[in-house]
Amino acid sequence: MKWFLKCMRNYANFRGRARRKEFWYFLLILFVIALFAQIVYTLCFAYSPYIIYAIWLACLLPYFAVAVRRLHDTGRSGWWGGGYLFVCIAVRAVDYFSGTADAAEDGAVWIQQMGTLLILLYLLFLLVVLCLKGDTGPNKYGPDPKMVRE
Template sequence: MKWFFKCIRNYVNFSGRARRTEFWYFILFSCLLLIVAMALDVVCFNTPYGVFYLLVALFLFLPQLAVSARRLHDTGRTSKWLLWNYLALLVWAVAALVLSGLSAFAGGRDASAWFLIVLCGGCVLFFIWEIVFLVWFCLPGTPGENRYGPDPKQPDQEKSAPESV
């Protein structure tokens, strides 16, 4: 639980490194919170994605983004990969919406076929890309200091060094 609160406190800290423990405990407790929010929405509003889910998801978005960036830093990768991921998702969603509108407006087979190609192709590509992210998040961090900061697993050198008499 301390890792979850550490990520909440560092919700806009996109620099430095995050251990696997910090990242995965944050993901675990985030999922549990989202499940509780969904249950509350089902009880109160008879839908799993209601007000409670939306509020919890919005509350957790920035901390999740920050801990993901720090986790990528721990593996020696830039957090720009996350930016490219979200930009590609946005472009894909806009393209799917535009083609959906075209297929509804034109009523032709060409627009419907392109809509299905963009929709299915995007789903497959994002599924593969998210597997790449999953592998990166599961890899151990680079040992020692890297360009993003000191190794979070290593104790401070000054504290562990024996005092000279």
């Protein structure tokens, strides 16, 4: 819970570095909170995805901040995380402008499939990068978070 609260307190801090532990504990606790809230809400009321949407929306900025700091810890720019958004927009733009957005019978479904594959490959790349060990010692984004006293 300490790591989750640390990320929530640093919700708009895109500078510095974040350890793997900080990033993955934040995601784990966020998932557990959302799951628990959904179960309680479903048992007390009826199923509604809005409670999950509210939780994810409230944690969106802290997630982006800790992801950028995690990328910094591996020596990469935070813009690598924004690359996912760029890839998604580019793939959808190609779908739209090529006329394949809703033309499954044209035989041009391969454009959509290749776009989806590109998105999945980028997500896999980000997953690998976010799992990598951080740079030992200081890098251009700040001191090693393992060496900094909390």
